[in-house]
Amino acid sequence: xxxxxxxxxxxxPKNTVTKMMLHVLLALVPAxxxxxxxxxxxxxxxxxxxxxxxLLCEFLALRLQNKPGLPAxxxxxxxxxxxxxxxxxxxxxxxxxxxxxxxxxxxxAKHVYGGLGYNIFNPAMAGYVVVLISFPQELTVxxxxxGVDLGLDSVSFGQTLSYVxxxxxxxxxxxxxxxxxxxxxxxxxxxxxMRTMSEIKTHxxxxxxxxxxxxxxxxxxAIGGIYLMFMKVIRWHIPVAVLASLAVMAGxxxxxxxxxxxxxxxxxxxxAAILCAFFIATDPVTAATSNMGRIIYGIGxxxxxxxxxxxxxxxxxxxxxxxxMNMCVPLIDYYFKPRVYGHGKSKTKKAKS
Amino acid sequence: xxxxxxxxxxxxxxxxxxxxxxxxxxxxxxxxxPIPGQIILPLRQHSGNAATPLVSIGEQVLKGQLLAAAHGxxxxxxxxxxxxxxxxxxxxxxxHPSNLSDTCIRLIPDGMDxxxxxxxxxxxxxxxxxxxxxxxxxxxxxxGLGGAVxxxxxxxxxxxxNRISANQKNLPDLHTVVINGAECEPYISCDDKLMQEYAxxxxxxxxxxxxxxxxERCMFAIENNKPEALRFVKQAxxxxxxxxxxxxxLPSLYPQGGEKQLIQSLTGKEISPNGLPLDLGYLMLNVxxxxxxxxxxxxxxxxxxxxxxxxxxxxxxxxxVMAMLGTPVSELIEFCGGYKDKQQLHQLIMGxxxxxxxxxxxxxxxxxxxxxxxxxxRKNTQPKQALACIRCGECAQVCPAGLLPQQLYxxxxxxxxHEAQRFNLADCIECGACDYVCPSHIPLVQYFRxxxxxxxxxxxxxxxxxxxxxxxxxxxxxxxKIATQRAERLAAKxxxxxxxxxxxxxxxxxxxxxxxxxxxxxxxxxxSGDAN
Numbered sequence: 001x002x003x004x005x006x007x008x009x010x011x012x013p014k015n016t017v018t019k020m021m022l023h024v025l026l027a028l029v030p031a032x033x034x035x036x037x038x039x040x041x042x043x044x045x046x047x048x049x050x051x052x053x054x055l056l057c058e059f060l061a062l063r064l065q066n067k068p069g070l071p072a073x074x075x076x077x078x079x080x081x082x083x084x085x086x087x088x089x090x091x092x093x094x095x096x097x098x099x100x101x102x103x104x105x106x107x108x109a110k111h112v113y114g115g116l117g118y119n120i121f122n123p124a125m126a127g128y129v130v131v132l133i134s135f136p137q138e139l140t141v142x143x144x145x146x147g148v149d150l151g152l153d154s155v156s157f158g159q160t161l162s163y164v165x166x167x168x169x170x171x172x173x174x175x176x177x178x179x180x181x182x183x184x185x186x187x188x189x190x191x192x193x194m195r196t197m198s199e200i201k202t203h204x205x206x207x208x209x210x211x212x213x214x215x216x217x218x219x220x221x222a223i224g225g226i227y228l229m230f231m232k233v234i235r236w237h238i239p240v241a242v243l244a245s246l247a248v249m250a251g252x253x254x255x256x257x258x259x260x261x262x263x264x265x266x267x268x269x270x271x272a273a274i275l276c277a278f279f280i281a282t283d284p285v286t287a288a289t290s291n292m293g294r295i296i297y298g299i300g301x302x303x304x305x306x307x308x309x310x311x312x313x314x315x316x317x318x319x320x321x322x323x324x325m326n327m328c329v330p331l332i333d334y335y336f337k338p339r340v341y342g343h344g345k346s347k348t349k350k351a352k353s
Numbered sequence: 354x355x356x357x358x359x360x361x362x363x364x365x366x367x368x369x370x371x372x373x374x375x376x377x378x379x380x381x382x383x384x385x386x387p388i389p390g391q392i393i394l395p396l397r398q399h400s401g402n403a404a405t406p407l408v409s410i411g412e413q414v415l416k417g418q419l420l421a422a423a424h425g426x427x428x429x430x431x432x433x434x435x436x437x438x439x440x441x442x443x444x445x446x447x448x449h450p451s452n453l454s455d456t457c458i459r460l461i462p463d464g465m466d467x468x469x470x471x472x473x474x475x476x477x478x479x480x481x482x483x484x485x486x487x488x489x490x491x492x493x494x495x496x497g498l499g500g501a502v503x504x505x506x507x508x509x510x511x512x513x514x515n516r517i518s519a520n521q522k523n524l525p526d527l528h529t530v531v532i533n534g535a536e537c538e539p540y541i542s543c544d545d546k547l548m549q550e551y552a553x554x555x556x557x558x559x560x561x562x563x564x565x566x567x568x569e570r571c572m573f574a575i576e577n578n579k580p581e582a583l584r585f586v587k588q589a590x591x592x593x594x595x596x597x598x599x600x601x602x603l604p605s606l607y608p609q610g611g612e613k614q615l616i617q618s619l620t621g622k623e624i625s626p627n628g629l630p631l632d633l634g635y636l637m638l639n640v641x642x643x644x645x646x647x648x649x650x651x652x653x654x655x656x657x658x659x660x661x662x663x664x665x666x667x668x669x670x671x672x673x674v675m676a677m678l679g680t681p682v683s684e685l686i687e688f689c690g691g692y693k694d695k696q697q698l699h700q701l702i703m704g705x706x707x708x709x710x711x712x713x714x715x716x717x718x719x720x721x722x723x724x725x726x727x728x729x730x731r732k733n734t735q736p737k738q739a740l741a742c743i744r745c746g747e748c749a750q751v752c753p754a755g756l757l758p759q760q761l762y763x764x765x766x767x768x769x770x771h772e773a774q775r776f777n778l779a780d781c782i783e784c785g786a787c788d789y790v791c792p793s794h795i796p797l798v799q800y801f802r803x804x805x806x807x808x809x810x811x812x813x814x815x816x817x818x819x820x821x822x823x824x825x826x827x828x829x830x831x832x833x834k835i836a837t838q839r840a841e842r843l844a845a846k847x848x849x850x851x852x853x854x855x856x857x858x859x860x861x862x863x864x865x866x867x868x869x870x871x872x873x874x875x876x877x878x879x880x881s882g883d884a885n
Contacts, residue, residue, distance in 0.1 A: 009789060015790060
């Protein structure tokens with residue numbers, strides 16, 4: 001009998017890109033539920049718009065390059081990009097802002113470089129930064145979280161949809177009445193007005209650690225991230241490096257001047273730091289690859305987040321920090337290589353006994 | 354005396370947990386296959402040169418008779434697995450990744466299975482000196498049965514030379530023999546079975562090796578997914594009672610049985626690139642090899658059969674068989690109940706599913722290197738379409754050599770072999786762990802093999818070009834030398850004529866005078882002659 005020949009190994013690989021992306025999506029579900037609970041239906045509408053735009057853009061980009069739609073669409077990486085963008089945008093973002101962010105992410109940040117695996121910059125963050133710079137006004141339409149009474153009723157699904165699509169709320173509510181600053185925003189402006197930390201913290205938007213509502217969303221994001229680590233979709237190096245370096249920076253400055261610098265817990269729990277640590281910075285394509293490189297990359301992001309939040313022009317700095325470190329990845333990869341077996345000094349680990 | 358079972362104290366870097374799939378073939382005892390219809394013995398079953406045939410067509414041979422003699426320094430003898438008649442010495446398909454044919458001796462067994470006269474059985478090796486034992490091992494064609502098929506005699510000889518040269522090279526003396534019973538590849542269970550059923554023989558074999566090498570210690574290492582093998586060896590060791598032999602259990606993690614990985618797990622030391630365990634004072638032998646050494650030395654039996662695992666989801670009754678070398682694989686499969694569903698068959702693999710080679714036909718014979726015949730169905734091995742690398746770095750997490758496979762893939766794909774070498778492509782042991790974990794299903798090992806062969810080819814071309822350049826330069830030098838010599842000659846001639854011209858009349862006078870002188874002396878001589 002004759003058989004076809006092939007090169008080893010002959011074993012079926014255990015993992016697929018699609019599976020990895022599905023784990024990422026699954027890991028975000030608890031956070032999504034918490035998000036809806038605290039901020040209403042806006043995120044769901046954003047998610048829908050972003051996902052549809054992303055799939056269409058991906059399909060278009062593949063068409064233009066004469067590539068088949070599958071398996072590139074089926075790997076779900078574009079859906080992850082869309083969902084991360086939706087998580088970053090305020091719940092009442094106008095539809096065209098979402099569309100522009102996603103289209104830029106997929107078409108320019110991803111496909112111009114050659115598609116999945118070839119892009120240098122994190123597509124979600126690139127897309128987000130574009131709209132952050134282009135539509136500063138629109139990106140401040142955050143709702144106050146549930147439980148924070150700013151003198152208005154919660155916004156219904158219909159009201160949200162109507163606002164996202166048409167840009168106006170049904171009477172009598174007006175935009176100014178429903179929106180609120182994000183905690184990091186508030187912190188920045190109030191510090192600018194020479195208020196001390198203890199004064200600022202009395203604002204109802206602040207919770208026990210970070211900000212009201214945000215704390216819980218961040219907790220659920222962290223749970224999702226730990227799930228990803230457990231499933232070995234991501235490794236511990238980047239999340240730990242990002243959060244630890246951010247905490248160390250914040251802790252140091254807070255110790256030095258507690259009146260003007262927020263505590264480490266606040267920095268970790270009130271912005272997108274946890275989302276960044278587990279879901280954004282860990283994007284394998286644009287992160288460093290060796291374990292040591294990943295730690296350096298993570299530390300870079302953590303330090304940059306702190307620096308930009310405190311002395312830069314934007315209240316939250318995650319997107320800029322990630323993009324800046326993306327630029328350093330080739331250099332990090334060049335200098336941080338694992339030691340090859342038999343080369344240089346041996347540092348074999350003792351087995352756990 | 355109780356025998357302690359030690360845990361491997363270190364852990365090698367990387368590695369993967371794979372579904373071992375060994376239970377399928379370990380239910381029964383090792384069964385001996387019947388004498389096959391024909392026996393095909395490739396002349397090259399070992400690393401090194403092919404053996405030289407000593408028999409002619411039509412010759413009647415006996416079991417254990419030497420059919421082909423080792424040729425050159427790295428080669429091994431080949432013996433008749435059974436009695437019968439030589440019918441051909443010609444090219445025949447052999448189990449090799451190239452799928453090319455190679456010269457084989459073909460033998461039709463007569464069914465008598467008659468042994469050639471053997472001087473001894475139950476030889477007491479303790480009275481023999483090292484040279485005699487090594488000579489017996491050489492004579493009986495023993496090669497490493499763990500996969501490399503390197504002639505064992507050379508390995509043992511080198512370890513002896515090591516004793517002499519160790520001091521000069523500043524290397525440690527050979528102090529430890531490592532017995533490799535890890536068998537980490539999925540599906541293969543021939544070593545497992547061998548350890549279960551021949552534990553006593555293995556300890557005798559170890560005794561022989563310890564005597565030859567003079568090592569003071571032996572580490573017998575078995576993966577902990579073989580509790581039966583560990584139990585049997587432990588039991589045998591209790592009776593054998595040799596404090597030099599230590600039994601180690603290893604975590605089952607692929608590729609634990611790789612030479613470098615096993616040394617790292619047991620000792621925490623690393624072998625330098627291009628180095629051997631011997632550099633650190635270790636000698637490693639596979640359990641199959643130990644059994645072959647024991648049979649050769651004690652029972653005077655050449656290497657004419659081996660245990661083969663016949664398994665996979667395409668086989669009806671997977672099991673381990675003791676098969677004569679040269680048995681066609683098709684007959685082995687027939688013995689194991691045949692193929693399950695011919696429509697679903699996909700691949701015939703020699704070796705395990707991670708490092709084996711795929712064979713194009715089941716007509717090829719069992720050779721010394723064949724530890725496993727794996728028949729897999731489409732369901733199990735269908736290759737998936739490769740996607741773009743997402744740089745997840747999982748390949749680097751599992752690489753036992755500490756490489757960055759994804760960078761190597763990048764450079765190999767771009768044919769940037771210089772960078773690939775800078776990232777230590779040469780240190781890749783082609784274990785396939787990176788392939789197994791790659792979520793994009795990139796056939797990484799294939800890329801590395803290709804890049805390695807390209808680099809070899811390029812180096813060869815560079816060497817040839819270097820040679821051609823040297824030849825050219827030599828020729829140029831030669832021509833130049835000839836040209837200068839000629840120019841010198843011409844110049845000398847010219848100088849002479851010039852001298853002639855410048856001196857003019859005086860020179861002519863001089864010549865005339867010389868001529869006159871000669872003439873006169875001639876006449877003198879003539880005159881004197883006449884006078885006589």
